[in-house]
Amino acid sequence: MxxxxxxxxxxxxxxxxxxxxxxxxxxxxxxxxxxxxxxxxxxxxxxxxxxxxxxxxxxxxxSFINSNACIEDIEYHADRRLNKEQILKLASGTYILEGHNLILKGPTGSGKTYLATAFGVSACRQSFKVRYIRLPELLDELTLAKLAADGSYRRLLKKYTKVDLLILDEWLLTDLTTDEATILLAISESLHKTVSTIYCSQIDPSGWHLRLGNETIAEAILDRIIHDSYQIMIDGEISMRERHGISAR
Structure with a gap:
């Protein structure tokens, strides 16, 4: 029986x-x-x-690089100037429900990717659909799809609107061409008000115009991002790589 x-x-x-x-x-x-x-x-x-x-x-x-990252393990060293109350509040996922974005800014090795991934894992724990990708990879993916001219470009854009949280690492690490900026505008338009996004950037949003090149496109992109975003500056006299004995690649 x-x-x-x-x-x-x-x-x-x-x-x-x-x-x-x-x-x-x-x-x-x-x-x-x-x-x-x-x-x-x-x-x-x-x-x-x-x-x-x-x-x-x-x-x-x-597709996290480090799926073990978690909010509980974030290190609040004095020189990092992180607001623990703010981070715990954001980790609750309210910003996703409200359709807001996060901008994590700081120098190389400050721990932007780890913090973004910790927010992502926290969102997964709350049953949100999350996707992590580096901006250069996303632009390459969409550029190839656009050249194919078989409808895959629109399908790919639509795919990214089916997640609740998108993490864009290495945001505007280099200057973009006009074609890349145009694609980025299409991405921003698709995500606006429908998908919360975490942007990991080495430069302050005030300097994003220069990386985007075209002034008109830059204004349109920033208008869809900055006004709906919480910003977190990750400081630090010592990089997190140095603290943990990790060599820079």
Whole structure:
């Protein structure tokens, strides 16, 4: 009877209950409990298993460089000047529900990518769909799709509107061509008011105009980003790479 029950549970994709049921069947301590208590434990195990499975899938789909980054491990050294209260508040995901963006700015090695990823993992824990990508890679991807002229460009833009949070690393690391700025405007237009975005940049937004080149396009892009954004400056007399003994690549 137990084998038949377990087979049916697996067939119904209730593997967590099947596993917990097998444990209960082989352990006499469980058999001393009443039906409601045992049922509650079975359901809790299945719920936990499914939740963990969903979290794993969301983190995997996000394509993080370091999926172990987490809010709990952020280091609040005095010279970094991070506001812990602000970071914990943002980690709650309210900015995503409200359609706001985050701008993380600071020099190389200050920990922008780690902080952005920690926010991303936190969003995954809250069942938000997240995607991490470097801006140069995104521009290359969209440029190739645009050249293909087979509709893949629009489909690709639409794909990025299906996430709740997009993390754009290495934002405006170099000057953009007019074609790249035009593509970036299309991205910004697609994301505006629909997808929250985290921008990781080495330069302050006041200097973004120069990197975007075309003044008209620059104004249009910045208008869709800056007014809806929280800004966090990550300072530090010592880089995080140096603190952790990591050589710069």
């Amino acid at each position: 137990n084998e038949q029950t377990i087979a049916k549970l697996i067939e119904m994709k209730m593997n967590g209950i099947a596993e917990a049921y097998e444990e209960q069947s082989s352990n006499r301590d469980f058999q001393r409990m009443d039906f409601d208590e045992r049922l509650a434990l079975l359901v809790d195990f299945e719920h936990s298993r499914r939740k963990n499975g969903k979290l794993h899938r969301l983190i995997q789909a996000a």
